[in-house]
Amino acid sequence: MHDYNEIIGRYEDELLNRVTPFWAERAVDRENGGFFNSLDREGNCFDTAKSIAMQWRNVYMFAALYNSEYSKDEYLELARFGFDFCWRTRRPDDGGYPAMTNAAGTPLMPGRGGFMGTMIFVYAGCACAELFRATGEERFREEARSCFTNYLAGLKESEHFSRSELFPPMRRRGCYMHLCHLCRTMLVCGCEFDDKVRTALEMTFEIIPRFYCPEAGRWLESVPTDGGFRLESSLFRTVIPGHDFETMWFLIQGAELAGNREILDRVPEWTLRIFDYTTDRKNGGLFYYMDALDKPVWDGRDMVKGWWTHNEALLAAAFSYRISGDERLFERFREVDEWSWRHFRDPDYPEWFGLVNYDGTVSNGFKGSPSKTFFHLPRALYNCIQVFKALAK
Amino acid sequence: MHDYNEIIGRYEDELLNRVTPFWAERAVDRENGGFFNSLDREGNCFDTAKSIAMQWRNVYMFAALYNSEYSKDEYLELARFGFDFCWRTRRPDDGGYPAMTNAAGTPLMPGRGGFMGTMIFVYAGCACAELFRATGEERFREEARSCFTNYLAGLKESEHFSRSELFPPMRRRGCYMHLCHLCRTMLVCGCEFDDKVRTALEMTFEIIPRFYCPEAGRWLESVPTDGGFRLESSLFRTVIPGHDFETMWFLIQGAELAGNREILDRVPEWTLRIFDYTTDRKNGGLFYYMDALDKPVWDGRDMVKGWWTHNEALLAAAFSYRISGDERLFERFREVDEWSWRHFRDPDYPEWFGLVNYDGTVSNGFKGSPSKTFFHLPRALYNCIQVFKALAK
Numbered sequence: 174m175h176d177y178n179e180i181i182g183r184y185e186d187e188l189l190n191r192v193t194p195f196w197a198e199r200a201v202d203r204e205n206g207g208f209f210n211s212l213d214r215e216g217n218c219f220d221t222a223k224s225i226a227m228q229w230r231n232v233y234m235f236a237a238l239y240n241s242e243y244s245k246d247e248y249l250e251l252a253r254f255g256f257d258f259c260w261r262t263r264r265p266d267d268g269g270y271p272a273m274t275n276a277a278g279t280p281l282m283p284g285r286g287g288f289m290g291t292m293i294f295v296y297a298g299c300a301c302a303e304l305f306r307a308t309g310e311e312r313f314r315e316e317a318r319s320c321f322t323n324y325l326a327g328l329k330e331s332e333h334f335s336r337s338e339l340f341p342p343m344r345r346r347g348c349y350m351h352l353c354h355l356c357r358t359m360l361v362c363g364c365e366f367d368d369k370v371r372t373a374l375e376m377t378f379e380i381i382p383r384f385y386c387p388e389a390g391r392w393l394e395s396v397p398t399d400g401g402f403r404l405e406s407s408l409f410r411t412v413i414p415g416h417d418f419e420t421m422w423f424l425i426q427g428a429e430l431a432g433n434r435e436i437l438d439r440v441p442e443w444t445l446r447i448f449d450y451t452t453d454r455k456n457g458g459l460f461y462y463m464d465a466l467d468k469p470v471w472d473g474r475d476m477v478k479g480w481w482t483h484n485e486a487l488l489a490a491a492f493s494y495r496i497s498g499d500e501r502l503f504e505r506f507r508e509v510d511e512w513s514w515r516h517f518r519d520p521d522y523p524e525w526f527g528l529v530n531y532d533g534t535v536s537n538g539f540k541g542s543p544s545k546t547f548f549h550l551p552r553a554l555y556n557c558i559q560v561f562k563a564l565a566k
Numbered sequence: 567m568h569d570y571n572e573i574i575g576r577y578e579d580e581l582l583n584r585v586t587p588f589w590a591e592r593a594v595d596r597e598n599g600g601f602f603n604s605l606d607r608e609g610n611c612f613d614t615a616k617s618i619a620m621q622w623r624n625v626y627m628f629a630a631l632y633n634s635e636y637s638k639d640e641y642l643e644l645a646r647f648g649f650d651f652c653w654r655t656r657r658p659d660d661g662g663y664p665a666m667t668n669a670a671g672t673p674l675m676p677g678r679g680g681f682m683g684t685m686i687f688v689y690a691g692c693a694c695a696e697l698f699r700a701t702g703e704e705r706f707r708e709e710a711r712s713c714f715t716n717y718l719a720g721l722k723e724s725e726h727f728s729r730s731e732l733f734p735p736m737r738r739r740g741c742y743m744h745l746c747h748l749c750r751t752m753l754v755c756g757c758e759f760d761d762k763v764r765t766a767l768e769m770t771f772e773i774i775p776r777f778y779c780p781e782a783g784r785w786l787e788s789v790p791t792d793g794g795f796r797l798e799s800s801l802f803r804t805v806i807p808g809h810d811f812e813t814m815w816f817l818i819q820g821a822e823l824a825g826n827r828e829i830l831d832r833v834p835e836w837t838l839r840i841f842d843y844t845t846d847r848k849n850g851g852l853f854y855y856m857d858a859l860d861k862p863v864w865d866g867r868d869m870v871k872g873w874w875t876h877n878e879a880l881l882a883a884a885f886s887y888r889i890s891g892d893e894r895l896f897e898r899f900r901e902v903d904e905w906s907w908r909h910f911r912d913p914d915y916p917e918w919f920g921l922v923n924y925d926g927t928v929s930n931g932f933k934g935s936p937s938k939t940f941f942h943l944p945r946a947l948y949n950c951i952q953v954f955k956a957l958a959k
Contacts, residue, residue: 213861219800219857219862220798220800281733464612468613469607471935471938473866474866475930476870536868537862538862539862
């Protein structure tokens with residue numbers, strides 16, 4: 174047996190003594206409410222604009238920690254604190270939220286946020302479900318329901334949207350993997366409504382596997398709604414390894430809840446396949462963005478490495494290992510764990526670097542941004558701990 | 567005196583024997599017309615989608631070379647070939663062009679292209695002016711006039727656009743530096759209309775210097791239309807060194823034509839200042855994107871280095887050196903020349919790499935993309951040759 178306790182102890186220390194205090198001490202905006210997003214290496218705020226999706230992610234994470242074996246009253250207080258800020262930005266007419274606000278919560282851009290406006294409902298729904306679980310207050314369950322309903326409507330609308338005769342209506346994997354996660358979170362937290370959440374969860378097991386393209390041997394970000402694959406243009410060939418890994422452990426969590434044996438049987442091999450094409454054997458670590466046919470990515474996003482890719486890979490490897498016992502998966506976990514700890518973890522200040530260079534060296538070392546907050550890393554640490562606690566029994 | 571002839575000979579060889587043949591042989595789409603944009607290291611097309619801005623840049627460059635001392639009939643043939651493709655995509659009702667088309671020229675996206683739709687008029691206007699100079703055909707002069715008129719209208723509209731109460735109407739430097747270049751090109755090519763082009767050129771000398779922010783010691787990409795600077799958010803602090811350098815030699819070309827001594831006196835010091843903050847003293851080369859206050863850039867664009875930054879820096883240094891004789895500028899030219907030649911120039915296949923890693927190593931090595939075509943590099947080679955020929959006299 175591997176030394177699971179070493180991993181558990183190290184991840185607990187990282188989560189509870191470094192990462193969580195960093196955000197609780199540096200990100201909380203006591204003056205305006207909510208959380209600052211843009212933090213430099215030491216934790217200094219370099220832009221007070223607030224992404225509402227990031228606000229909800231903070232709320233989710235603090236509420237989930239409150240609901241865990243590491244519960245502290247402070248975590249619930251911070252989750253409520255974040256919820257109050259988000260609630261002030263909510264549009265009463267359609268229940269939607271702005272994408273970005275200034276520090277005080279005034280929307281920065283006009284409009285209803287488009288696709289990002291839809292994705293916010295996932296983070297808001299998960300956060301409110303965890304808050305309901307924490308408090309039993311009906312208003313949180315109601316807002317989770319509102320977000321779930323709005324999300325399904327937005328998702329449906331996006332699939333009927335054809336940008337031109339040359340762009341068929343496309344279905345995005347991001348929509349369905351996040352729906353899987355939202356449904357599972359709501360069910361675990363006691364937010365079911367006339368079996369609708371369970372039905373939506375089951376539907377994701379049908380749709381998600383269609384995003385695997387056998388011809389390319391890769392998971393794709395988007396495929397035509399009416400089936401088939403489009404590989405002739407870079408626009409359709411985007412591969413985001415972090416999403417691939419995230420899909421895997423979302424599927425395992427969802428399929429375990431739903432008792433879907435078929436999905437559980439397939440995920441470990443999928444996970445191994447994803448490691449095959451995303452591992453940078455030359456420089457170490459995992460690629461951030463790729464082209465499904467390995468054609469050039471020309472915006473430079475294949476030239477950096479991202480913290481969250483590695484967080485999701487840890488989760489995919491750990492979950493897949495737990496359900497399969499396949500030692501190759503533990504080996505993949507070990508590799509990513511070792512590389513991440515060496516390159517993303519900042520030895521001098523808490524929290525991990527957001528991006529590192531292709532070779533693992535650090536550039537500007539930011540810790541928070543409009544897409545990085547108290548979310549991917551603590552979620553990975555917490556859920557990996559759960560996996561290894563189960564294995565250590 | 568420096569060995570200008572070595573530079574001239576080397577740049578001529580690069581331009582005429584490597585770069586120009588690469589595009590003439592690999593990018594021309596004889597089946598559909600126009601030019602392929604996305605070329606890998608060896609020159610293979612990896613996406614047949616066509617950016618109309620890139621089409622016009624090809625037309626401009628081939629026409630400009632035809633008008634040069636390196637004239638070949640083939641260059642005019644290719645410029646006409648590209649023009650014909652673009653003309654087929656033109657909207658008769660407003661004279662605008664789509665942003666992207668498929669290989670055959672059918673627009674990929676609906677809509678009129680927004681801000682990019684406006685910027686296309688710069689590239690189209692310059693291309694048609696050079697075609698008029700090459701052929702004397704009135705239709706090219708007419709289209710240059712149409713583009714000039716449409717561009718001024720689009721520019722004016724963009725400045726009155728306030729995205730919210732928190733975003734004042736902003737003026738973009740890109741608009742004015744390109745207007746300066748468009749006017750100068752039209753005037754040199756004999757495209758004047760009731761003194762309107764000259765008047766617009768003069769106006770750019772008033773406006774462009776306002777983008778230098780003394781507080782930050784940097785050139786900014788956008789400033790509020792009613793004056794002042796906004797430095798409190800990352801959104802307003804973007805610095806794009808390639809634009810800074812490009813502004814310098816556009817100003818010199820424009821000011822020499824207009825006889826604006828004041829601008830000519832200021833540019834060399836500005837250029838030196840830009841080199842001060844954009845030079846990566848640790849890893850070599852020039853930064854691609856920066857924050858005006860050196861706060862973190864969180865999308866990774868500060869972690870790669872771009873070919874065009876270096877092309878524009880060569881031009882800014884060479885032009886500023888020619889008008890000032892300041893040896894520090896020749897030294898900057900030498901440094902960028904040496905680093906570019908070593909890291910961007912592909913020793914095995916023609917054309918330069920689009921992006922290299924922070925340390926100058928090559929990642930996927932693409933040669934063409936929807937933002938890199940037969941334009942920045944040949945333009946820099948050709949115009950640097952002109953500078954050093956003048957100095958060698």
